[in-house]
Amino acid sequence: MARATRRPTGPTAGLTRQDGKTLLAAWLGYLMDGFDFVLITLVLTEVADAFGLSTVTAATLVSAAFISRWFGGLAIGAVGDRYGRKPAMILSILLYSLGSLACGLSWGYWSMFAARLVLGLGMAGEYSASATYVIESWPATARNRASALLISGYAVGSVIAGQLYRFVVPAWGWRAMFFLGVVPIALALWMRRGLKESGDWERTRGEERAASDGSVRRRDFVTVLFRSRYAALNLVATAVVALSLFLLFTERSGGFGWPLAALAVAGFVLFTAQFARARTPMVVTLMVTVFCAFLYSWPIQALLPTYLKDDLGFSPSTVSDVLFFAGFGNVAGCLLVGFLGDRWGTRRTYVAALCVSLLFVLPVFAMSSEQTVGLALLLFLQQMFAQGISGLLPKLIGGYFATSERAAGLGFTYNVGALGGAVAPVLGATLADGHSLGPSLAWLTFSLTLVVIVLIAVNAPLRVQRLCGHRSAAPETDLTEDRVGDRIGQRTEQGAGRQAEKRAGQAPGTAPGSGPRHGEERLP
Numbered sequence: 001m002a003r004a005t006r007r008p009t010g011p012t013a014g015l016t017r018q019d020g021k022t023l024l025a026a027w028l029g030y031l032m033d034g035f036d037f038v039l040i041t042l043v044l045t046e047v048a049d050a051f052g053l054s055t056v057t058a059a060t061l062v063s064a065a066f067i068s069r070w071f072g073g074l075a076i077g078a079v080g081d082r083y084g085r086k087p088a089m090i091l092s093i094l095l096y097s098l099g100s101l102a103c104g105l106s107w108g109y110w111s112m113f114a115a116r117l118v119l120g121l122g123m124a125g126e127y128s129a130s131a132t133y134v135i136e137s138w139p140a141t142a143r144n145r146a147s148a149l150l151i152s153g154y155a156v157g158s159v160i161a162g163q164l165y166r167f168v169v170p171a172w173g174w175r176a177m178f179f180l181g182v183v184p185i186a187l188a189l190w191m192r193r194g195l196k197e198s199g200d201w202e203r204t205r206g207e208e209r210a211a212s213d214g215s216v217r218r219r220d221f222v223t224v225l226f227r228s229r230y231a232a233l234n235l236v237a238t239a240v241v242a243l244s245l246f247l248l249f250t251e252r253s254g255g256f257g258w259p260l261a262a263l264a265v266a267g268f269v270l271f272t273a274q275f276a277r278a279r280t281p282m283v284v285t286l287m288v289t290v291f292c293a294f295l296y297s298w299p300i301q302a303l304l305p306t307y308l309k310d311d312l313g314f315s316p317s318t319v320s321d322v323l324f325f326a327g328f329g330n331v332a333g334c335l336l337v338g339f340l341g342d343r344w345g346t347r348r349t350y351v352a353a354l355c356v357s358l359l360f361v362l363p364v365f366a367m368s369s370e371q372t373v374g375l376a377l378l379l380f381l382q383q384m385f386a387q388g389i390s391g392l393l394p395k396l397i398g399g400y401f402a403t404s405e406r407a408a409g410l411g412f413t414y415n416v417g418a419l420g421g422a423v424a425p426v427l428g429a430t431l432a433d434g435h436s437l438g439p440s441l442a443w444l445t446f447s448l449t450l451v452v453i454v455l456i457a458v459n460a461p462l463r464v465q466r467l468c469g470h471r472s473a474a475p476e477t478d479l480t481e482d483r484v485g486d487r488i489g490q491r492t493e494q495g496a497g498r499q500a501e502k503r504a505g506q507a508p509g510t511a512p513g514s515g516p517r518h519g520e521e522r523l524p
Helices: 017-042 044-051 055-083 085-105 109-137 140-172 175-180 185-193 199-210 221-226 231-249 257-311 316-344 346-364 372-386 388-398 403-417 419-431 437-457 460-468 483-503
Strands: none
Touching: 017 044, 017 055, 017 085, 017 109, 017 140, 017 175, 017 257, 044 055, 044 109, 044 257, 055 085, 055 109, 055 221, 055 231, 055 257, 055 403, 055 419, 085 109, 085 175, 109 140, 109 199, 109 388, 109 403, 140 175, 140 316, 140 388, 199 403, 221 231, 221 257, 221 403, 231 257, 231 419, 257 316, 257 372, 257 388, 257 403, 257 419, 257 437, 257 460, 316 346, 316 372, 316 388, 346 372, 346 388, 346 437, 372 388, 388 403, 403 419, 419 437, 437 460
């Protein structure tokens, strides 16, 4: 008789060696993601001096990666839903390593702006593919830990980048930092090559192959938007959204900032309505929540090095020391909230951590240049609870989407909301124009944190869905934890969509994005 395999007890109970390998492969990619992405914030003043840019114009280089992220989340998320999480992970890591290399080779503002766009595509795909992969591969009872441990890789990458900055930039210049970001990519690619697909994705594909009555239909974002009868309209809308964002974040709006923003928002809502259908109110509210989360976190993430160098007059080595404590606080927060999330629940942990973070926001920016130790300690605590909580964000968002569309749903929702990160550094720099940067960062972070606390505490996506949409389309359970709930969520959304079509006097399946598509199975 075969001997039963002994499982560990304690924090790793229920986990296997394969779970650890899965996490490590994705975590390494996320580490390099964090390393590559935060480099621009570390060398922003050096790049501004090299290219003759103002602080506000230089801040648009931070924003550039966010401008392209929405499309990266949509496209690479669709690859993950249709072909598997693993191919999407490999594609994303290749894209952002290429973007990092191009940043180091840039010769002016526009060449670096273009490189940052490529990096943003890869980062969006890395978030949606890796987060979905790890969450779906780990046991349901440990998925908050999986989410938080994965995101900690980003924080570790930013800490490593901050420590290398103090040695590399004074000796070899800012370009060397970007070249270093490409070196470890081969390791992450090698580890990902041998990974198995996520369990949830394999089960969903097995159900589709086994369904002989056509009751399961594959829907990915690219097919919904660009291979339907509305493909031409969606191509035009994509071009309009891209142009609007480009003009907005390169200071070329010419006084038409609000109309351009309205066009971009209208495009995102159009895309969401075709993909989410009856669940559109819920998904739009989820994007607003993520947008506000980026608005509270990214003023500090993007402009803290500039604040330390310009306002407090710190040397590169002192900046690295302070950023180490901030980054280490982020890592510690990810580890803490992962375990608390599995014990207390995702939303309850999220709200509690943000409430604690409010205690440290204003004191951080009340520190003087002589209070380096106090500043480092306060930043550690503030980042531990304010930024560390972002480790639960993939789990929180993924819970609203069924497995068959989770990578694209999470990727698009998160990365449209991530435009808050594009707004944040420009807004912070603009508010501080001619004044100290500290107060604007403090009040932006404090006020927007309050907004996010309220949105998550009341479960705003679900409440808005029930008030403005079809109640039956709102999932009653976290779909990352309940396979039965996953299937019910799919069926109720489809049923609500048909009811809406009947009330509108349409034949079922004729709404934008809901008609038969090339290569898809039909629903009855």
